[in-house]
Amino acid sequence: xxxxxxxxxxxxxxxxxxxxxxxxxxxxxxxxxxxxxxxxxxxxxxxxxxxxxxxxxxxxxxxxxxxxxxxxxxxxxxxxxxxxxxxxxxxxxxxxxxxxxxxxxxxxxxxxxxxxxxxxxxxxxxxxxxxxxxxxxxxxxxxxxxxxxxxxxxxxxxxxxxxxxxxxxxxxxxxxxxxxxxxxxxxxxxxxxxxxxxxxxxxxxxxxxxxxxxxxxxxxxxxxxxxxxxxxxxxxxxxxxxxxxxxxxxxxxxxxxxxxxxxxxxxxxxxxxxxxxxxxxxxxxxxxxxxxxxxxxxxxxxxxxxxxxxxxxxxxxxxxxxxxxxxxxxxxxxxxxxxxxxxxxxxxxxxxxxxxxxxxxxxxxxxxxxxxxxxxxxxxxxxxxxxxxxxxxx
Amino acid sequence: xxxxxxxxxxxxxxxxxxxxxxxxxxxxxxxxxxxxxxxxxxxxxxxxxxxxxxxxxxxxxxxxxxxxxxxxxxxxxxxxxxxxxxxxxxxxxxxxxxxxxxxxxxxxxxxxxxxxxxxxxxxxxxxxxxxxxxxxxxxxxxxxxxxxxxxxxxxxxxxxxxxxxxxxxxxxxxxxxxxxxxxxxxxxxxxxxxxxxxxxxxxxxxxxxxxxxxxxxxxxxxxxxxxxxxxxxxxxxxxxxxxxxxxxxxxxxxxxxxxxxxxxxxxxxxxxxxxxxxxxxxxxxxxxxxxxxxxxxxxxxxxxxxxxxxxxxxxxxxxxxxxxxxxxxxxxxxxxxxxxxxxxxxxxxxxxxxxxxxxxxxxxxxxxxxxxxxxxxxxxxxxxxxxxxxxxxxxxx
Numbered sequence: 001x002x003x004x005x006x007x008x009x010x011x012x013x014x015x016x017x018x019x020x021x022x023x024x025x026x027x028x029x030x031x032x033x034x035x036x037x038x039x040x041x042x043x044x045x046x047x048x049x050x051x052x053x054x055x056x057x058x059x060x061x062x063x064x065x066x067x068x069x070x071x072x073x074x075x076x077x078x079x080x081x082x083x084x085x086x087x088x089x090x091x092x093x094x095x096x097x098x099x100x101x102x103x104x105x106x107x108x109x110x111x112x113x114x115x116x117x118x119x120x121x122x123x124x125x126x127x128x129x130x131x132x133x134x135x136x137x138x139x140x141x142x143x144x145x146x147x148x149x150x151x152x153x154x155x156x157x158x159x160x161x162x163x164x165x166x167x168x169x170x171x172x173x174x175x176x177x178x179x180x181x182x183x184x185x186x187x188x189x190x191x192x193x194x195x196x197x198x199x200x201x202x203x204x205x206x207x208x209x210x211x212x213x214x215x216x217x218x219x220x221x222x223x224x225x226x227x228x229x230x231x232x233x234x235x236x237x238x239x240x241x242x243x244x245x246x247x248x249x250x251x252x253x254x255x256x257x258x259x260x261x262x263x264x265x266x267x268x269x270x271x272x273x274x275x276x277x278x279x280x281x282x283x284x285x286x287x288x289x290x291x292x293x294x295x296x297x298x299x300x301x302x303x304x305x306x307x308x309x310x311x312x313x314x315x316x317x318x319x320x321x322x323x324x325x326x327x328x329x330x331x332x333x334x335x336x337x338x339x340x341x342x343x344x345x346x347x348x349x350x351x352x353x354x355x356x357x358x359x360x361x362x363x364x365x366x367x368x369x370x371x372x373x374x375x376x377x378x379x380x381x382x383x384x385x386x387x388x389x390x391x392x393x394x
Numbered sequence: 395x396x397x398x399x400x401x402x403x404x405x406x407x408x409x410x411x412x413x414x415x416x417x418x419x420x421x422x423x424x425x426x427x428x429x430x431x432x433x434x435x436x437x438x439x440x441x442x443x444x445x446x447x448x449x450x451x452x453x454x455x456x457x458x459x460x461x462x463x464x465x466x467x468x469x470x471x472x473x474x475x476x477x478x479x480x481x482x483x484x485x486x487x488x489x490x491x492x493x494x495x496x497x498x499x500x501x502x503x504x505x506x507x508x509x510x511x512x513x514x515x516x517x518x519x520x521x522x523x524x525x526x527x528x529x530x531x532x533x534x535x536x537x538x539x540x541x542x543x544x545x546x547x548x549x550x551x552x553x554x555x556x557x558x559x560x561x562x563x564x565x566x567x568x569x570x571x572x573x574x575x576x577x578x579x580x581x582x583x584x585x586x587x588x589x590x591x592x593x594x595x596x597x598x599x600x601x602x603x604x605x606x607x608x609x610x611x612x613x614x615x616x617x618x619x620x621x622x623x624x625x626x627x628x629x630x631x632x633x634x635x636x637x638x639x640x641x642x643x644x645x646x647x648x649x650x651x652x653x654x655x656x657x658x659x660x661x662x663x664x665x666x667x668x669x670x671x672x673x674x675x676x677x678x679x680x681x682x683x684x685x686x687x688x689x690x691x692x693x694x695x696x697x698x699x700x701x702x703x704x705x706x707x708x709x710x711x712x713x714x715x716x717x718x719x720x721x722x723x724x725x726x727x728x729x730x731x732x733x734x735x736x737x738x739x740x741x742x743x744x745x746x747x748x749x750x751x752x753x754x755x756x757x758x759x760x761x762x763x764x765x766x767x768x769x770x771x772x773x774x775x776x777x778x779x780x781x782x783x784x785x786x787x788x789x790x791x
Contacts, residue, residue, distance in 0.1 A: 022680060025419075025676045031669075032666065061561060063557060067459060068557045101459070177639065274674075275419075278680060281681060285688075346459060
């Protein structure tokens with residue numbers, strides 16, 4: 001026969017201070033876990049939302065990112081022969097030449113900044129066909145730029161984070177900072193990294209930055225099945241460039257976040273162990289303070305298992321309720337805007353911290369582990385207590 | 395006095411499992427505190443070294459990826475004909491790079507060989523290494539952490555695939571692992587070697603992008619802090635309204651800008667360290683309140699025997715301090731020993747790579763543990779001090 005849950009609940013209330021302090025310890029550990037993991041989840045969500053398997057991104061072999069890749073017109077010309085390339089309504093290959101440059105833009109002032117910190121922001125020079133390939137990109141405010149003009153559209157995340165990105169603002173770009181571009185629209189890209197970028201006509205950017213080459217080519221395939229043949233052709237002797245499905249390219253860029261995951265795991269593991277000791281301490285005190293009560297329970301017929309389970313349940317009550325509060329507090333971190341500088345692209349990626357279902361499950365599991373491991377030894381001690389001794393000592 | 399010590403010892407050992415669990419509950423947050431502070435101090439040391447070197451970093455005004463013409467160097471040098479205020483200038487090109495079958499990018503810089511040693515005197519190259527550097531165009535100084543990671547030794551021939559044109563693998567000869575350099579990861583090679591390979595490259599690269607005569611940054615070594623302040627403004631003024639305008643910062647500000655853009659690690663770790671200290675306070679306070687509760691009768695008897703409230707206050711405070719100091723000691727010394735004497739010393743951390751735990755951080759942690767002990771036992775000690783003897787004795791079981 002199991003002890004009723006109400007019994008555990010009443011016992012927790014008898015030691016209010018101890019229960020509260022243990023509750024706070026577990027809550028803090030859960031909050032730290034969620035916040036640390038939400039950084040990684042935010043970055044990964046942004047990178048994972050970028051690109052489709054139908055698109056191939058083509059770079060110079062050896063270049064680690066678009067920002068360091070140089071493609072000349074000769075090479076790009078050879079790409080039209082790629083097997084399996086999709087054709088547009090006018091019969092021309094769906095292929096977008098893209099030029100990536102960077103500029104330094106001040107961040108919008110936050111409460112803790114004395115002066116706006118600069119951010120290294122990516123500018124993507126594209127032709128109108130780019131919108132046919134990057135279908136996730138859609139103008140949500142204003143309009144798109146017109147080819148050959150000094151107009152620019154800004155990603156939603158860039159618009160939120162950086163100065164001079166409101167519609168109608170003027171932003172000075174160019175190698176000599178002598179070209180004034182007018183912001184004419186804001187675009188959404190379904191959370192993809194493009195939202196951290198500024199997009200303008202390729203020819204205008206090429207002229208403003210004195211670049212006579214492109215950084216990358218994105219091409220649409222007729223089907224995902226055509227990927228293997230297309231990649232082999234592009235990587236082969238005819239073209240001698242390097243092609244990857246878009247998601248794979250962005251997955252490679254997200255490897256940097258592995259460091260954060262490792263660091264978070266180590267720190268949270270140590271903190272969780274601390275929490276286990278705190279819970280164990282409380283539970284030992286609970287067992288010591290209730291020796292007579294435990295003996296009485298045994299005398300009236302509750303078995304060893306019932307006692308053991310009861311103490312574990314009591315510990316779980318503290319930990320799971322602390323976890324719930326921790327999760328609610330962590331949800332406040334969800335949606336907080338952050339950015340980080342990639343050491344591969346040397347541009348900032350603006351992202352929102354995300355509390356994903358995976359993180360919620362991880363936090364819940366952590367609280368269960370802390371609860372069970374913290375309670376198991378005191379619970380065993382309670383269940384193994386000799387009835388006669390306990391009654392005599394009491 | 396000895397009686398109090400005995401009483402304290404008995405109190406700490408009468409419930410050994412509680413004492414040990416509290417020690418651990420304080421020790422583990424202290425371990426995180428020490429690790430976090432070690433990273434923060436590592437970054438601070440890095441920045442302080444940069445500040446001490448009196449170097450300015452001159453980059454392109456519009457973006458860090460836009461190169462500057464090497465001709466700028468002579469113009470900057472001309473700002474100080476005496477060569478007393480501008481000691482040396484070294485042009486630097488970022489080439490990044492990867493090692494075959496290793497996706498993680500390297501940090502590699504190609505530098506003007508003639509002025510490197512003088513501008514970056516904090517690399518402490520020996521006379522022999524200097525001679526090798528001057529004699530061999532393929533010379534490379536590899537960061538000691540990078541050397542350790544790839545098992546590179548002085549004299550080895552290594553290959554690095556640059557992330558910039560011409561993209562073809564470069565062969566280098568390791569001449570030093572810069573054991574005394576503050577930066578343990580960056581590799582340094584010669585700019586003339588890079589330019590020669592780029593010029594000869596068969597890879598299709600536009601002529602203007604072979605970047606002959608261009609650098610990413612100039613590092614300007616100044617004679618004094620006043621010179622740093624003066625030339626930071628003077629250099630930008632010199633190139634104002636030119637096709638390649640500059641943005642000049644002192645090296646510390648330049649590096650700090652990167653750090654802040656990479657998760658602002660020092661700030662976030664400081665928040666984490668504060669939270670862990672808070673957790674330790676909660677854990678210790680829990681134990682002290684449980685101790686007080688269990689010994690309420692005993693405290694009442696002590697008071698009725700004539701021990702003053704101040705003595706009771708002192709006993710409870712001392713117990714809290716002893717408990718937390720033991721936890722702090724274990725929490726601080728464990729990471730110190732592990733990261734100094736075990737294979738964990740090769741553990742890499744973002745930005746600073748090698749985690750060096752300085753004794754001062756451990757001392758700080760123990761100081762904080764004492765404060766935790768004081769705070770955690772403050773309320774129980776206060777209750778002990780004010781305990782009304784009659785009512786406490788009335789509740790005697």
